[in-house]
Amino acid sequence: MCGIVGYIGKRQATGFLLDGLSKLEYRGYDSAGIAILEKDGPRVEKCMGRLDALRKKIEGRVPTGTVGIGHTRWATHGRPSDHNAHPHTDPTGKFVVVHNGIVENYLSLKEDMLAHGEQFSSETDTEVLAHLFANYYKGNMEDAVHRVLKTIRGSYSLAFMCAAEPDKIICTKKDNPLVVGLGKDENYIASDIPAIISSTRDTYIMNDGEIAIVTADGVKLTDLKGNPITKEIFKVNWNAEAAEKGGFEHFMLKEIYEQPKSIRDTMRGRVNGKTGKLNFTELNWNKDFLKDIHKIFIVACGTAYHAGIVGKCYIEQLAGIPVEVDIASEFRYRNPIVDKHTLTIVISQSGETSDTLAALREAKRLGSHTLGVTNVVGSAVGREADQVVYTYAGPEIAVASTKAYTTQLLVMLMLAIYMGNLKENLDSALSEDLVKGIVEIPELIHRQVESVDQIKVFARKYGSAEDAFFLGRGLDYAVALEGALKLKEISYIHAEAYAAGELKHGTLALIVQRVPVIVIATQEDIYDKTLSNIQEVKARDASVIAIGYEGDEKLAKYADHVIYIPRTGKYLAPLLSVLPLQLLAYYAALTRGCDVDKPRNLAKSVTVE
Numbered sequence: 001m002c003g004i005v006g007y008i009g010k011r012q013a014t015g016f017l018l019d020g021l022s023k024l025e026y027r028g029y030d031s032a033g034i035a036i037l038e039k040d041g042p043r044v045e046k047c048m049g050r051l052d053a054l055r056k057k058i059e060g061r062v063p064t065g066t067v068g069i070g071h072t073r074w075a076t077h078g079r080p081s082d083h084n085a086h087p088h089t090d091p092t093g094k095f096v097v098v099h100n101g102i103v104e105n106y107l108s109l110k111e112d113m114l115a116h117g118e119q120f121s122s123e124t125d126t127e128v129l130a131h132l133f134a135n136y137y138k139g140n141m142e143d144a145v146h147r148v149l150k151t152i153r154g155s156y157s158l159a160f161m162c163a164a165e166p167d168k169i170i171c172t173k174k175d176n177p178l179v180v181g182l183g184k185d186e187n188y189i190a191s192d193i194p195a196i197i198s199s200t201r202d203t204y205i206m207n208d209g210e211i212a213i214v215t216a217d218g219v220k221l222t223d224l225k226g227n228p229i230t231k232e233i234f235k236v237n238w239n240a241e242a243a244e245k246g247g248f249e250h251f252m253l254k255e256i257y258e259q260p261k262s263i264r265d266t267m268r269g270r271v272n273g274k275t276g277k278l279n280f281t282e283l284n285w286n287k288d289f290l291k292d293i294h295k296i297f298i299v300a301c302g303t304a305y306h307a308g309i310v311g312k313c314y315i316e317q318l319a320g321i322p323v324e325v326d327i328a329s330e331f332r333y334r335n336p337i338v339d340k341h342t343l344t345i346v347i348s349q350s351g352e353t354s355d356t357l358a359a360l361r362e363a364k365r366l367g368s369h370t371l372g373v374t375n376v377v378g379s380a381v382g383r384e385a386d387q388v389v390y391t392y393a394g395p396e397i398a399v400a401s402t403k404a405y406t407t408q409l410l411v412m413l414m415l416a417i418y419m420g421n422l423k424e425n426l427d428s429a430l431s432e433d434l435v436k437g438i439v440e441i442p443e444l445i446h447r448q449v450e451s452v453d454q455i456k457v458f459a460r461k462y463g464s465a466e467d468a469f470f471l472g473r474g475l476d477y478a479v480a481l482e483g484a485l486k487l488k489e490i491s492y493i494h495a496e497a498y499a500a501g502e503l504k505h506g507t508l509a510l511i512v513q514r515v516p517v518i519v520i521a522t523q524e525d526i527y528d529k530t531l532s533n534i535q536e537v538k539a540r541d542a543s544v545i546a547i548g549y550e551g552d553e554k555l556a557k558y559a560d561h562v563i564y565i566p567r568t569g570k571y572l573a574p575l576l577s578v579l580p581l582q583l584l585a586y587y588a589a590l591t592r593g594c595d596v597d598k599p600r601n602l603a604k605s606v607t608v609e
């Protein structure tokens with residue numbers, strides 16, 4: 001979590017940093033700060049709260065200077081406060097650091113420093129870095145940074161600046177993302193591309209253990225020993241507009257509406273609607289490779305984990321390979337039975353989620369073949385997995401994941417079809433039907449998200465509820481999990497998803513008059529069972545909103561309300577049935593006056609354990 005940004009050039013740095021931080025606020029937003037190298041040294045301005053609070057704080061007394069670093073924070077060590085906000089400095093104020101990550105050994109370092117009489121002004125781990133930087137500085141900033149990196153343990157992306165060498169910013173990373181942007185007579189650093197995309201598309205995506213010495217004229221790259229390294233420039237293939245709200249009130253809404261495009265982009269070059277054929281040129285697996293895979297693990301967190309649960313149904317049913325789905329933070333510590341006959345698929349929008357990355361590394365260590373499914377080219381998952389399949393959702397800024405989820409579902413479905421065909425487990429007519437069905441999905445999504453008025457009414461009607469339940473069976477249950485997460489994440493309504501048949505084993509006790517129960521009923525083979533479950537909750541006076549296919553008149557007889565989705569096949573239904581759930585969560589959050597794009601206590605990218 002946390003976002004860092006830096007500028008060095010001829011422009012005033014403050015404007016650039018504030019603008020960059022506004023694009024990184026999704027990474028953390030409990031405090032913000034900047035440090036600008038003014039004539040007589042670094043001037044730090046920081047405060048608790050959103051970036052706007054910082055803007056107000058410096059109104060009429062904006063720091064002036066052409067070199068600076070900035071930070072937007074998601075608190076780990078020390079509660080949100082002015083003191084704990086970054087940047088941090090040494091006691092002289094001449095050495096400045098911004099940090100995203102955790103310094104694991106900071107306490108012992110701090111105790112040593114305290115024993116030597118050093119004073120601290122925050123509770124953060126990062127302040128220790130500023131002290132180290134100052135203590136190690138003997139006239140050469142690069143040497144001091146090398147020594148800091150040798151001393152600390154943990155995860156970080158870091159930017160250093162000091163009064164004695166005002167012509168440079170030094171940055172580096174381990175386990176947290178960092179990009180260096182290349183401009184003309186100016187250069188930039190950031191945690192993520194949106195912060196710099198309005199100035200450049202030419203970037204270095206930094207790897208662990210690489211250091212960038214960034215000046216206005218150029219960027220020198222070295223390893224941790226100071227040996228020069230060369231790196232390819234990565235040209236970003238999207239523009240600033242893609243990272244803006246584009247007329248929508250929130251990023252989340254924009255991203256919901258972008259799903260036809262993101263689905264189209266993700267299937268492009270992989271499916272052929274005319275022939276019904278599908279391929280993954282990036283994988284070139286064959287029958288023998290899959291014969292050797294006895295089991296698949298899908299590992300992820302949050303929404304990506306929910307996509308994994310759908311993926312399990314797809315792969316088991318279409319490819320006939322057993323699949324286990326694991327929460328990444330569990331997988332990494334539970335000694336999973338993984339070996340060279342397993343394939344571990346990790347799913348991560350950002351490709352930087354700490355637990356997912358650790359799980360990926362653990363799977364590799366145990367000898368598993370690994371496949372990353374990620375949305376961010378150049379991300380850690382993209383670099384470290386043996387093979388990678390990209391979703392092409394475009395930048396997802398809202399904390400609540402929407403378009404990334406549906407592209408993950410699509411990739412899982414395409415992978416299942418690909419594997420089913422290679423294994424000759426999948427009937428060729430079904431395979432063709434599925435591929436042709438996939439091609440029609442963007443248009444169906446478009447139709448679905450346009451019919452939103454009914455959902456706005458439900459959001460108003462049930463927006464004051466304290467609890468909500470989401471039910472479904474099979475693939476519908478997997479989607480219910482995602483619907484419940486969306487609702488609680490942004491509207492703060494307590495929501496739980498249950499396999500519809502499980503409710504009576506305890507949870508039915510919570511079903512009381514008018515509690516909203518959202519039931520997804522698209523899976524025709526178990527449809528009647530789902531109808532019985534609707535009756536069970538109706539008998540306890542719950543208010544049932546059902547999601548079913550257009551033309552399903554039976555459902556209307558059982559439920560209080562029905563949201564209809566276009567009729568499609570069993571496997572494609574999750575790509576449509578999740579849309580009303582995303583919209584319901586969005587409008588419920590609006591009704592309750594919640595900050596949709598920046599829900600409390602959360603951040604987009606969870607790069608701490």
Ligand code: M6R
Nearest residue numbers: 302303304348349350353400401
């Ligand atoms: O970037 P990742 O896909 O690895 O992120 C995983 C989760 O943190 C993420 O999906 C989270 O659950 C979302 N906020 C849900 O909307």
